[in-house]
Amino acid sequence: MDSYYPIMLNISGKLCKVIGGGKVAERKVNSLLECGGEVEVISPILTRELEKYAKEGVISVKRRKYVYGDLEGSFLVFAATNDEKTNEECLRECREKDILLNIVDKPDKCNFIVPSKIQRGDLTITISTNGKSPALSKKIREELEALYSEKYIEYVNLLGEIRKRVKMEITDINKRRDIMLKIINSGIIDKYIGGKINDLKKELYDFYKKLIMD
Numbered sequence: 001m002d003s004y005y006p007i008m009l010n011i012s013g014k015l016c017k018v019i020g021g022g023k024v025a026e027r028k029v030n031s032l033l034e035c036g037g038e039v040e041v042i043s044p045i046l047t048r049e050l051e052k053y054a055k056e057g058v059i060s061v062k063r064r065k066y067v068y069g070d071l072e073g074s075f076l077v078f079a080a081t082n083d084e085k086t087n088e089e090c091l092r093e094c095r096e097k098d099i100l101l102n103i104v105d106k107p108d109k110c111n112f113i114v115p116s117k118i119q120r121g122d123l124t125i126t127i128s129t130n131g132k133s134p135a136l137s138k139k140i141r142e143e144l145e146a147l148y149s150e151k152y153i154e155y156v157n158l159l160g161e162i163r164k165r166v167k168m169e170i171t172d173i174n175k176r177r178d179i180m181l182k183i184i185n186s187g188i189i190d191k192y193i194g195g196k197i198n199d200l201k202k203e204l205y206d207f208y209k210k211l212i213m214d
């Protein structure tokens with residue numbers, strides 16, 4: 001099979017349906033809520049956490065088995081039941097209606113799969129093995145989580161600010177690229193993480209000012 005094409009999807013306010021209410025469905029629901037999806041779960045039984053979401057009105061629920069037609073109007077769907085036949089029926093409906101579908105037990109039939117994810121503010125790091133080993137994706141996520149700490153939230157915000165300024169102040173695109181690379185390779189973030197400097201913003205801006213004076 002060809003490799004999956006990785007993209008970042010905007011699901012904010014979009015109707016996302018999850019068929020099944022078990023542990024795997026719960027994980028997928030959480031990932032949808034984190035990104036602002038409007039979630040509906042269709043399942044006779046729900047996990048405790050999904051029950052809580054339903055009670056709080058965080059998700060809507062149809063407390064019954066899937067029937068053809070349930071997926072109408074969905075932006076994307078997770079078929080996350082433990083019943084192969086139901087998951088196959090979801091596949092048929094999604095194919096007919098051109099809806100994005102992930103089937104949790106049939107990677108080769110999905111038109112998208114979910115990677116492991118690290119979120120640090122605007123920094124997103126995702127890992128996938130094309131479905132070969134989700135456990136490896138998880139292990140690599142845990143390793144990278146230690147490397148890219150919460151401090152990257154502030155760092156990426158500051159880089160965004162500085163980049164805006166560079167775009168305004170420097171007209172030559174090659175010079176702009178050179179400046180951004182020098183900032184990123186300056187070692188400032190490592191010093192900040194190592195506790196050798198306290199004011200990340202000041203260090204980055206001072207470094208930038210020095211660069212444009214040279």
Ligand SMILES: C[C@@]1(CC(=O)O)c2cc3[nH]c(cc4nc(cc5[nH]c(cc(n2)[C@H]1CCC(=O)O)[C@@](C)(CC(=O)O)[C@@H]5CCC(=O)O)C(CC(=O)O)=C4CCC(=O)O)c(CCC(=O)O)c3CC(=O)O
Nearest residue numbers: 104105107113114115116128129130131133134135137138
């Ligand atoms: C294809 C894919 C479809 C999809 O779900 O999108 C898929 C499929 C399957 N996973 C299975 C099992 C496990 N999945 C996990 C965990 C995760 N699975 C996730 C994604 C994906 N899983 C997609 C490919 C991702 C990639 O490309 O690497 C993660 C990354 C994201 C998420 O789910 O949100 C999340 C980790 C999140 C994190 O913590 O970072 C664990 C580990 C654990 O539970 O501790 C196990 C048990 C150990 C193992 O089997 O590896 C089985 C059953 C196999 C069987 O029957 O034995 C199938 C079905 C099959 O393969 O047939």
Ligand SMILES: NC(=O)C1=CN([C@@H]2O[C@H](COP(=O)(O)OP(=O)(O)OC[C@H]3O[C@@H](n4cnc5c(N)ncnc54)[C@H](O)[C@@H]3O)[C@@H](O)[C@H]2O)C=CC1
Nearest residue numbers: 020021022023024043044045065066081082083086104105
């Ligand atoms: N993609 C992934 O990351 C993983 C996938 N899996 C696969 O995912 C499947 C589900 O795993 P779990 O969540 O642990 O199962 P589970 O047994 O905890 O939950 C199954 C859920 O499906 C619901 N369900 C069953 N028939 C239904 C129907 N006709 N309509 C609507 N809902 C229905 C049940 O009410 C229950 O809530 C497993 O069969 C396994 O093959 C397992 C681990 C990880």
